[in-house]
Amino acid sequence: MMSDNEMDERMLGRLIAALPAAPENWERAAIEMPAFRRAAEHVLALAETDAEFHAELVADLEAALRRAGHEPNPALRAAVRHRLADRQ
Protein backbone atom coordinates (compact mmCIF):
# COMPACT_ATOMS: atom_id res chain seq x y z
CA MET A 1 0.00 0.00 0.00
CA MET A 2 1.25 3.46 -0.89
CA SER A 3 2.07 5.88 1.94
CA ASP A 4 0.71 9.44 2.02
CA ASN A 5 4.21 10.69 1.26
CA GLU A 6 4.49 8.48 -1.82
CA MET A 7 1.10 9.68 -3.03
CA ASP A 8 2.10 13.32 -2.47
CA GLU A 9 5.32 12.76 -4.37
CA ARG A 10 3.51 11.11 -7.26
CA MET A 11 1.08 14.00 -7.39
CA LEU A 12 3.96 16.49 -7.32
CA GLY A 13 5.68 14.62 -10.12
CA ARG A 14 2.53 14.82 -12.22
CA LEU A 15 2.22 18.55 -11.55
CA ILE A 16 5.86 19.13 -12.52
CA ALA A 17 5.28 17.20 -15.73
CA ALA A 18 2.12 19.23 -16.42
CA LEU A 19 4.15 22.35 -17.20
CA PRO A 20 6.51 21.47 -20.04
CA ALA A 21 8.62 24.11 -21.74
CA ALA A 22 7.00 26.04 -24.57
CA PRO A 23 8.58 25.34 -27.98
CA GLU A 24 11.91 27.11 -28.07
CA ASN A 25 11.17 29.04 -31.27
CA TRP A 26 7.90 30.38 -29.81
CA GLU A 27 9.71 31.63 -26.74
CA ARG A 28 12.51 33.13 -28.82
CA ALA A 29 10.01 34.99 -31.01
CA ALA A 30 8.25 36.39 -27.93
CA ILE A 31 11.59 37.55 -26.55
CA GLU A 32 12.24 39.30 -29.85
CA MET A 33 8.88 41.05 -29.65
CA PRO A 34 10.42 44.54 -29.50
CA ALA A 35 11.96 43.96 -32.95
CA PHE A 36 8.68 42.61 -34.34
CA ARG A 37 6.95 45.63 -32.87
CA ARG A 38 9.26 47.90 -34.89
CA ALA A 39 8.55 45.86 -38.01
CA ALA A 40 4.83 46.18 -37.29
CA GLU A 41 5.23 49.95 -37.10
CA HIS A 42 6.85 49.89 -40.54
CA VAL A 43 3.99 47.83 -41.95
CA LEU A 44 1.35 50.12 -40.43
CA ALA A 45 3.14 53.22 -41.73
CA LEU A 46 3.04 51.67 -45.19
CA ALA A 47 -0.65 50.93 -44.82
CA GLU A 48 -1.37 54.54 -43.93
CA THR A 49 0.01 55.74 -47.24
CA ASP A 50 -1.34 52.90 -49.38
CA ALA A 51 -5.07 52.21 -49.15
CA GLU A 52 -4.79 49.07 -51.27
CA PHE A 53 -2.11 47.67 -48.98
CA HIS A 54 -4.22 48.57 -45.94
CA ALA A 55 -7.19 46.66 -47.40
CA GLU A 56 -4.96 43.68 -48.14
CA LEU A 57 -3.56 43.83 -44.62
CA VAL A 58 -7.07 43.50 -43.21
CA ALA A 59 -8.20 40.86 -45.73
CA ASP A 60 -5.08 38.71 -45.93
CA LEU A 61 -2.47 39.58 -43.35
CA GLU A 62 0.06 36.95 -44.41
CA ALA A 63 0.03 37.92 -48.07
CA ALA A 64 0.26 41.62 -47.22
CA LEU A 65 3.24 41.04 -44.95
CA ARG A 66 5.01 39.05 -47.67
CA ARG A 67 4.31 41.84 -50.15
CA ALA A 68 5.89 44.30 -47.72
CA GLY A 69 8.99 42.11 -47.55
CA HIS A 70 8.39 40.52 -44.15
CA GLU A 71 8.25 36.87 -43.18
CA PRO A 72 4.69 36.52 -41.78
CA ASN A 73 5.60 34.55 -38.66
CA PRO A 74 3.11 34.33 -35.77
CA ALA A 75 4.98 36.92 -33.69
CA LEU A 76 4.90 39.56 -36.43
CA ARG A 77 1.28 38.75 -37.27
CA ALA A 78 0.38 39.17 -33.61
CA ALA A 79 2.21 42.51 -33.40
CA VAL A 80 0.49 43.82 -36.55
CA ARG A 81 -2.95 42.56 -35.47
CA HIS A 82 -2.55 44.32 -32.15
CA ARG A 83 -1.47 47.58 -33.84
CA LEU A 84 -4.32 47.37 -36.34
CA ALA A 85 -6.87 46.82 -33.56
CA ASP A 86 -5.46 49.81 -31.67
CA ARG A 87 -6.00 52.06 -34.67
CA GLN A 88 -9.54 50.92 -35.46
Place this chain on the structure above:
Amino acid sequence: MSAEAEVVVSLVARCRSGDQDAWAQLVRMYSRYVFAICQQGFRLSDADAEDVFQDVFVRVYEHLNDIRDDASMRAWIGQVTRRLCLDRLRAAKRSPVTEDEWEAPDPDDALERVELAMDVDRMMAELSENCAEILDRFFRRDESYAVIGNALSIPAGTIASRISRCLRRLRELLEGRPKSTQPSGET
Protein backbone atom coordinates in the same frame (compact mmCIF):
# COMPACT_ATOMS: atom_id res chain seq x y z
CA MET B 1 4.33 40.22 -1.24
CA SER B 2 5.20 36.76 -2.56
CA ALA B 3 8.66 35.98 -3.93
CA GLU B 4 7.13 35.71 -7.41
CA ALA B 5 5.46 39.12 -7.07
CA GLU B 6 8.70 40.75 -5.92
CA VAL B 7 10.57 39.37 -8.92
CA VAL B 8 7.80 40.46 -11.30
CA VAL B 9 7.60 44.00 -9.91
CA SER B 10 11.34 44.39 -10.41
CA LEU B 11 11.28 42.87 -13.90
CA VAL B 12 8.35 45.01 -15.05
CA ALA B 13 10.10 48.15 -13.82
CA ARG B 14 13.21 47.18 -15.79
CA CYS B 15 11.13 46.31 -18.87
CA ARG B 16 9.51 49.75 -18.73
CA SER B 17 12.92 51.33 -18.95
CA GLY B 18 13.68 49.28 -22.05
CA ASP B 19 15.79 46.53 -20.48
CA GLN B 20 15.75 43.69 -23.04
CA ASP B 21 17.20 41.15 -20.62
CA ALA B 22 14.36 41.82 -18.20
CA TRP B 23 11.84 41.30 -21.00
CA ALA B 24 13.47 37.98 -21.89
CA GLN B 25 13.28 36.92 -18.23
CA LEU B 26 9.64 37.92 -18.02
CA VAL B 27 8.82 35.89 -21.14
CA ARG B 28 10.69 32.86 -19.79
CA MET B 29 8.90 33.21 -16.47
CA TYR B 30 5.46 32.87 -18.04
CA SER B 31 6.02 31.00 -21.30
CA ARG B 32 5.29 27.57 -19.78
CA TYR B 33 2.14 28.93 -18.17
CA VAL B 34 0.76 30.46 -21.37
CA PHE B 35 1.70 27.36 -23.35
CA ALA B 36 0.01 25.05 -20.84
CA ILE B 37 -3.22 27.04 -20.83
CA CYS B 38 -3.36 26.95 -24.64
CA GLN B 39 -2.39 23.35 -25.00
CA GLN B 40 -3.80 21.58 -21.94
CA GLY B 41 -6.51 23.97 -20.82
CA PHE B 42 -8.08 24.59 -24.20
CA ARG B 43 -6.44 21.95 -26.41
CA LEU B 44 -5.81 24.38 -29.22
CA SER B 45 -4.09 23.16 -32.36
CA ASP B 46 -0.37 23.95 -32.53
CA ALA B 47 -0.99 26.75 -35.04
CA ASP B 48 -3.73 28.37 -32.95
CA ALA B 49 -1.74 27.89 -29.75
CA GLU B 50 1.27 29.60 -31.30
CA ASP B 51 -0.86 32.53 -32.47
CA VAL B 52 -2.39 32.92 -29.01
CA PHE B 53 1.02 32.56 -27.38
CA GLN B 54 2.43 35.43 -29.45
CA ASP B 55 -0.74 37.51 -29.01
CA VAL B 56 -0.43 37.20 -25.25
CA PHE B 57 3.15 38.42 -25.18
CA VAL B 58 2.39 41.27 -27.60
CA ARG B 59 -0.30 42.39 -25.18
CA VAL B 60 1.98 42.08 -22.18
CA TYR B 61 4.64 44.12 -23.95
CA GLU B 62 2.23 46.74 -25.24
CA HIS B 63 0.51 47.15 -21.87
CA LEU B 64 3.54 47.20 -19.62
CA ASN B 65 2.86 50.85 -18.83
CA ASP B 66 -0.84 50.31 -18.20
CA ILE B 67 -0.64 47.44 -15.75
CA ARG B 68 -1.74 48.90 -12.43
CA ASP B 69 -0.75 46.08 -10.17
CA ASP B 70 2.52 44.57 -11.31
CA ALA B 71 2.34 41.96 -8.57
CA SER B 72 -0.75 40.39 -10.13
CA MET B 73 0.94 39.80 -13.50
CA ARG B 74 0.26 36.06 -13.45
CA ALA B 75 -3.47 36.55 -12.90
CA TRP B 76 -3.56 39.12 -15.69
CA ILE B 77 -1.62 36.94 -18.12
CA GLY B 78 -3.83 33.97 -17.26
CA GLN B 79 -6.97 36.01 -17.90
CA VAL B 80 -5.69 37.36 -21.23
CA THR B 81 -4.61 33.89 -22.35
CA ARG B 82 -7.95 32.30 -21.48
CA ARG B 83 -9.85 35.06 -23.27
CA LEU B 84 -7.72 34.74 -26.41
CA CYS B 85 -8.12 30.94 -26.36
CA LEU B 86 -11.88 31.36 -26.15
CA ASP B 87 -11.76 33.82 -29.05
CA ARG B 88 -9.93 31.18 -31.10
CA LEU B 89 -12.49 28.50 -30.25
CA ARG B 90 -15.31 30.92 -31.00
CA ALA B 91 -13.81 31.82 -34.36
CA ALA B 92 -13.34 28.16 -35.24
CA LYS B 93 -16.85 27.14 -34.24
CA ARG B 94 -18.46 30.40 -35.34
CA SER B 95 -20.64 30.24 -32.28
CA PRO B 96 -20.49 32.09 -29.00
CA VAL B 97 -18.42 30.42 -26.31
CA THR B 98 -18.09 32.09 -22.95
CA GLU B 99 -15.76 31.12 -20.17
CA ASP B 100 -18.78 29.97 -18.14
CA GLU B 101 -20.16 27.84 -20.96
CA TRP B 102 -16.87 26.30 -21.90
CA GLU B 103 -16.16 22.97 -20.30
CA ALA B 104 -12.65 21.77 -19.70
CA PRO B 105 -12.00 18.56 -21.62
CA ASP B 106 -10.35 17.05 -18.56
CA PRO B 107 -12.72 16.04 -15.76
CA ASP B 108 -10.04 17.01 -13.27
CA ASP B 109 -10.29 20.52 -14.62
CA ALA B 110 -7.29 21.15 -16.81
CA LEU B 111 -7.08 24.84 -16.04
CA GLU B 112 -7.04 24.28 -12.31
CA ARG B 113 -4.27 21.76 -12.78
CA VAL B 114 -2.27 24.29 -14.80
CA GLU B 115 -2.59 26.79 -11.93
CA LEU B 116 -1.41 24.18 -9.43
CA ALA B 117 1.42 23.21 -11.75
CA MET B 118 2.44 26.87 -11.93
CA ASP B 119 2.50 27.07 -8.11
CA VAL B 120 4.77 24.05 -8.09
CA ASP B 121 6.94 25.57 -10.82
CA ARG B 122 7.38 28.75 -8.78
CA MET B 123 8.43 26.71 -5.77
CA MET B 124 10.90 24.78 -7.91
CA ALA B 125 12.70 28.09 -8.33
CA GLU B 126 13.29 28.04 -4.57
CA LEU B 127 15.06 24.68 -4.76
CA SER B 128 18.76 24.35 -5.41
CA GLU B 129 19.66 24.52 -9.08
CA ASN B 130 20.70 20.88 -8.98
CA CYS B 131 17.38 19.77 -7.52
CA ALA B 132 15.32 21.84 -9.93
CA GLU B 133 17.27 20.49 -12.88
CA ILE B 134 16.97 16.87 -11.76
CA LEU B 135 13.20 17.21 -11.37
CA ASP B 136 12.88 19.05 -14.66
CA ARG B 137 14.89 16.45 -16.55
CA PHE B 138 13.12 13.49 -14.99
CA PHE B 139 9.49 14.64 -15.02
CA ARG B 140 9.36 17.06 -17.93
CA ARG B 141 11.99 15.81 -20.32
CA ASP B 142 11.44 12.19 -19.45
CA GLU B 143 15.17 11.49 -19.21
CA SER B 144 16.48 8.26 -17.75
CA TYR B 145 18.61 8.07 -14.61
CA ALA B 146 21.62 7.31 -16.81
CA VAL B 147 21.10 10.38 -19.00
CA ILE B 148 20.53 12.65 -16.00
CA GLY B 149 23.52 11.23 -14.18
CA ASN B 150 25.73 11.68 -17.20
CA ALA B 151 24.56 15.24 -17.85
CA LEU B 152 25.00 16.36 -14.25
CA SER B 153 28.04 14.22 -13.41
CA ILE B 154 26.14 12.40 -10.69
CA PRO B 155 26.21 8.60 -10.20
CA ALA B 156 23.10 7.25 -11.95
CA GLY B 157 22.43 4.96 -8.99
CA THR B 158 21.79 7.96 -6.73
CA ILE B 159 19.30 9.73 -9.00
CA ALA B 160 16.19 7.98 -7.66
CA SER B 161 16.99 8.89 -4.07
CA ARG B 162 17.86 12.46 -5.09
CA ILE B 163 14.52 12.78 -6.88
CA SER B 164 12.76 11.58 -3.77
CA ARG B 165 14.65 14.03 -1.54
CA CYS B 166 14.02 16.91 -3.95
CA LEU B 167 10.29 16.11 -4.06
CA ARG B 168 10.19 15.98 -0.28
CA ARG B 169 11.90 19.37 -0.10
CA LEU B 170 9.50 20.75 -2.70
CA ARG B 171 6.54 19.49 -0.72
CA GLU B 172 7.87 21.16 2.40
CA LEU B 173 8.23 24.43 0.55
CA LEU B 174 4.69 24.15 -0.79
CA GLU B 175 3.37 23.48 2.67
CA GLY B 176 5.33 26.42 4.02
CA ARG B 177 7.07 24.25 6.52
CA PRO B 178 10.32 25.36 8.10
CA LYS B 179 13.38 23.78 6.58
CA SER B 180 14.00 20.25 7.74
CA THR B 181 17.18 18.25 7.34
CA GLN B 182 18.88 19.47 4.19
CA PRO B 183 19.40 16.89 1.48
CA SER B 184 23.12 16.79 0.95
CA GLY B 185 24.14 19.52 -1.46
CA GLU B 186 20.70 19.86 -3.01
CA THR B 187 18.98 22.74 -1.24
